[in-house]
Amino acid sequence: MQRKSLDLWVGMFVLLGAASLFFLAMKAGNMSSLSFGATYPVITKFDNIGGLKQRAPVKSAGVVVGRVGGISFDDKTFQAVVTLNLDSGYKFPKDTSAKILTSGLLGEQYIGLEPGGDTNNLVAGDRIKMTQSAVVLENLISQFLYSKAAEGKDGDKQ
Amino acid sequence: MILDMVSALGRWTREYVVNVGFATRTFFALLGASPRILRRPRLVTGQIHFIGNYSLTIIAVSGLFVGFVLGLQGYYTLNKYGSEQALGLLVALSLTRELGPVVTALLFAGRAGTSLTAEIGLMKAGEQLAAMEMMAVNPLERVIAPRFWAGVIAMPLLAAIFSAVGIFGGYLVGVKLIGVDEGAFWSQMQAGVDVWKDIANGVIKSVVFGFAVTFIALYQGNEAQPTPEGVSRATTRTVVIASLTVLWLDFLLTALMFN
Numbered sequence: 001m002q003r004k005s006l007d008l009w010v011g012m013f014v015l016l017g018a019a020s021l022f023f024l025a026m027k028a029g030n031m032s033s034l035s036f037g038a039t040y041p042v043i044t045k046f047d048n049i050g051g052l053k054q055r056a057p058v059k060s061a062g063v064v065v066g067r068v069g070g071i072s073f074d075d076k077t078f079q080a081v082v083t084l085n086l087d088s089g090y091k092f093p094k095d096t097s098a099k100i101l102t103s104g105l106l107g108e109q110y111i112g113l114e115p116g117g118d119t120n121n122l123v124a125g126d127r128i129k130m131t132q133s134a135v136v137l138e139n140l141i142s143q144f145l146y147s148k149a150a151e152g153k154d155g156d157k158q
Numbered sequence: 159m160i161l162d163m164v165s166a167l168g169r170w171t172r173e174y175v176v177n178v179g180f181a182t183r184t185f186f187a188l189l190g191a192s193p194r195i196l197r198r199p200r201l202v203t204g205q206i207h208f209i210g211n212y213s214l215t216i217i218a219v220s221g222l223f224v225g226f227v228l229g230l231q232g233y234y235t236l237n238k239y240g241s242e243q244a245l246g247l248l249v250a251l252s253l254t255r256e257l258g259p260v261v262t263a264l265l266f267a268g269r270a271g272t273s274l275t276a277e278i279g280l281m282k283a284g285e286q287l288a289a290m291e292m293m294a295v296n297p298l299e300r301v302i303a304p305r306f307w308a309g310v311i312a313m314p315l316l317a318a319i320f321s322a323v324g325i326f327g328g329y330l331v332g333v334k335l336i337g338v339d340e341g342a343f344w345s346q347m348q349a350g351v352d353v354w355k356d357i358a359n360g361v362i363k364s365v366v367f368g369f370a371v372t373f374i375a376l377y378q379g380n381e382a383q384p385t386p387e388g389v390s391r392a393t394t395r396t397v398v399i400a401s402l403t404v405l406w407l408d409f410l411l412t413a414l415m416f417n
Binding site: 007012016020024027108 | 200203204206207210211214250254312314315316318319321322323325347349351352353356357361
């Protein structure tokens, strides 16, 4: 009897430890967002991906429909090649366009898909042709400054 | 005078090398004796009960309070930059990567390590280990190996409990007390904590600490002078050496894992 109760307590201790690990993996970590469902790869090319990272979400209408699979550099066109792994459950038209967006002001970057009107759907290995690069803050500021400077010059002339 | 100092240094070096060699030999003898415990797994479960279950209270309470403090201090700092939503991420990362394994190992050295050293030391002082050898029972197999593996098994479990309770403590203070948005707290945490890079590496750390702390405690007990004073010295050495070992091992592992 005494042996039994000791085993019970040890078993409960081990279960508690395992439950804590499970809690850490599911609730604190990103285990729950690891999808083991089937996906199909779609390739996109961007002039500039900004701070996009692997495993960043791919969203359409705000819903996560896939993840960024791989990022590489193409030294022929000097563009970034981004592979998107889209959930097999979701189909998109062939003329879908991809944008790199930022969640919130300083949040992480993700890819937004905007479906087009084509009747054929994207299949594995297809390329999304219409893309829009990430907004780089420095470029935005310099554009703003230049346009301000140009305005100032025009004002002087008048 | 100078010659005396040089010879003192020489003696210290020689003793150090002898000690390291002896510890290494004991470690491999211990590993060699370990497969035998598979035949009597109850020896290990009994020790897990002693080492793990009885350490549970101090680990859980410490974890809770470390989580509380992380919640308060983290909020104070993050609020200066207007990014208190990242509180969950801060609490979870600091616990799973560093504080969970390290503080658990330090507490474990104080709570379980000392009792292991004192137990083995007194067994040796009472010549119980010698008596076992007389009866052709290898004390390494019967006494030391079960305690060693119990410590190695219990440490990662305790560290996981510490981290989980700590995150809960941070949640209580951050969300319930201060009023950080609950959705942001958890979603930032999930977006930032990686299962393999952060959580699994923390578990690896705590396994390494389990090996180190338990072995140091058992070795010090086994090498203690068989007198009351010797046992008390060995217990002190366990805490000091185990704590320092945990700290430098942590630095080493962090540099290897997260560079």
